[in-house]
Amino acid sequence: MNKSFINMFYFVFYTIFILWFGKYGFNKTKTSRDFYIADSSLGLFTSISTFAGTWFSAASMLGLTGSLYAFGYSVMLYSVIGWFFGAFLIVLLAGKLKKYSIQTVPEFFLVRYGNPFLQAASGLIIIIGYIFYIVIQIRGFGIVMNRLLDIPYTLAIFLVYLFILYTTFGGLYSVARTDIINFVLILSGCVFAGLLILTKLNSITYMHLQAAKINTEVIKGSGFYTSTGSLLDPFANGLQPPLLLLSSFFGWGLGLAANPQYAIRIISAKDRKTATNMVGITVLILFTIYSSIVIIGLGSRVLMPTASGISSIDEIFPYIIDNIIGSRYSGFILISTIAAAISTANSQLLILASGFCHDIYKNLVNPTINEETFLNLNRLFVGLGGTISLLLAFNPPPSLLIFGAKIWGIFASTFLVPLYGGVFWKKATSEGALAAFLGGLFTCLPFYMFKTGYVSITPITSDYMVNPALPGVIISFMLFVVVSLLTYKRQKGGEDFEA
Numbered sequence: 001m002n003k004s005f006i007n008m009f010y011f012v013f014y015t016i017f018i019l020w021f022g023k024y025g026f027n028k029t030k031t032s033r034d035f036y037i038a039d040s041s042l043g044l045f046t047s048i049s050t051f052a053g054t055w056f057s058a059a060s061m062l063g064l065t066g067s068l069y070a071f072g073y074s075v076m077l078y079s080v081i082g083w084f085f086g087a088f089l090i091v092l093l094a095g096k097l098k099k100y101s102i103q104t105v106p107e108f109f110l111v112r113y114g115n116p117f118l119q120a121a122s123g124l125i126i127i128i129g130y131i132f133y134i135v136i137q138i139r140g141f142g143i144v145m146n147r148l149l150d151i152p153y154t155l156a157i158f159l160v161y162l163f164i165l166y167t168t169f170g171g172l173y174s175v176a177r178t179d180i181i182n183f184v185l186i187l188s189g190c191v192f193a194g195l196l197i198l199t200k201l202n203s204i205t206y207m208h209l210q211a212a213k214i215n216t217e218v219i220k221g222s223g224f225y226t227s228t229g230s231l232l233d234p235f236a237n238g239l240q241p242p243l244l245l246l247s248s249f250f251g252w253g254l255g256l257a258a259n260p261q262y263a264i265r266i267i268s269a270k271d272r273k274t275a276t277n278m279v280g281i282t283v284l285i286l287f288t289i290y291s292s293i294v295i296i297g298l299g300s301r302v303l304m305p306t307a308s309g310i311s312s313i314d315e316i317f318p319y320i321i322d323n324i325i326g327s328r329y330s331g332f333i334l335i336s337t338i339a340a341a342i343s344t345a346n347s348q349l350l351i352l353a354s355g356f357c358h359d360i361y362k363n364l365v366n367p368t369i370n371e372e373t374f375l376n377l378n379r380l381f382v383g384l385g386g387t388i389s390l391l392l393a394f395n396p397p398p399s400l401l402i403f404g405a406k407i408w409g410i411f412a413s414t415f416l417v418p419l420y421g422g423v424f425w426k427k428a429t430s431e432g433a434l435a436a437f438l439g440g441l442f443t444c445l446p447f448y449m450f451k452t453g454y455v456s457i458t459p460i461t462s463d464y465m466v467n468p469a470l471p472g473v474i475i476s477f478m479l480f481v482v483v484s485l486l487t488y489k490r491q492k493g494g495e496d497f498e499a
Helices: 003-022 024-028 032-040 044-055 058-071 074-078 080-097 105-113 116-148 153-169 171-201 204-211 242-258 260-268 272-303 313-325 330-365 371-392 400-414 416-424 430-450 469-490 492-496
Strands: 454-458 461-464
Touching: 003 024, 003 116, 003 153, 003 171, 003 330, 024 171, 032 171, 032 260, 032 330, 032 371, 044 171, 044 260, 044 272, 044 330, 058 074, 058 116, 058 272, 058 313, 058 330, 058 400, 074 080, 074 242, 074 400, 080 242, 080 260, 080 272, 080 416, 105 116, 105 260, 105 330, 105 416, 105 430, 116 153, 116 313, 116 330, 116 371, 116 400, 116 430, 153 171, 153 330, 153 371, 171 204, 171 272, 171 313, 171 330, 204 272, 242 260, 242 400, 242 416, 242 461, 242 469, 260 272, 260 330, 272 313, 313 330, 330 371, 400 416, 400 430, 400 461, 400 469, 416 430, 416 469, 430 469
Parallel strands: none
Antiparallel strands: 454 461
């Protein structure tokens, strides 16, 4: 059967499922609590599906796989190890955060600290950060659709724009329902692709023995060569210095722990036990997925030492599917990549809308707005946020994994300390939280504005030698502790919150 026809069949089948499951939320959503957190009613399986689907994005599927192909195991220290540490912190947060009756993470800052300005400021950070992160998902979708259906990138990204708008308009009920489909596709697609690669290698031992010998150009014509043994070296034979990997932990790891999209999954779970189990079980499932990604990335480098006809490492995964796996099931695996992009983008678009509508507009401008008008305002902002991300995706970032670390670094520098400090430390004050938020923001912001410490690591990648989140988190923490201690005795409400 013609390959293009098979791929079209997979895409049409996926589209039908998304349309069917996505319509659930339109009838179910009546209030803003329904729209944002599904009225805190999600059961364990749905919570796991939407947590995993939100976590595993195009940065993981495309950026991580391509980076493993190029740099080897050092990429795990750059990203995955930090992600799992962040998940451990989320487990600690789950039991505590669930006791607050909130709809957004910035609202926590209002409830805990009584600070509407901090709620609005953090809502603004969400809007800006998620607009840029959604670009990653649109970019990933465009790369895969170009390979799947052989359509232009510009047309492909317009398709994902329609997908994420439709699934987000129904609120979290729609997002969570479609995430069940997306999660099943992500898990099965990654494991299946890993097994197909492994059958061509005979064994994991053989894969590592051969990977140690690789000394070829990564992408033909790029001028970047992998030195012998670097794929198995934790620092890629000097390409990934220890300081870069350590500071990336502050961006990716602590950024994940502070990211509102995961805290919202805690709030939307039906009870504390469900929230805690959701994180723990999801991490075990993700371990299986990432093990498959390692086999795909590293194993493909052994089977195909140099990639040709592509321009970036983000294009390596679909190239692998076409040129190494090349089976009748390649379309199914590529659809799982689309599922990864959509399941993250719609979740972030929903939180992006809440950042403006709930945390800024309703908080500061019109607190008595009626529910119907408020829901329509949210859907309007979903469309606006999605459109801005779409326009930015016409000029996408060069590396999805590195770009994601920059964005998560901003969340680590601003959200981490006020959120965890407010939950676990009874002496945390409003002044301390605001000082931590602003101090972390204005510490890391100059790095991004002036590209301080931003260097070309290889001919195909550039990154910060020190992730801006490292100084951002340190300054945020210091200000939080010092200012809170100085103001605690004057903050009478501080005694009302348990450590």
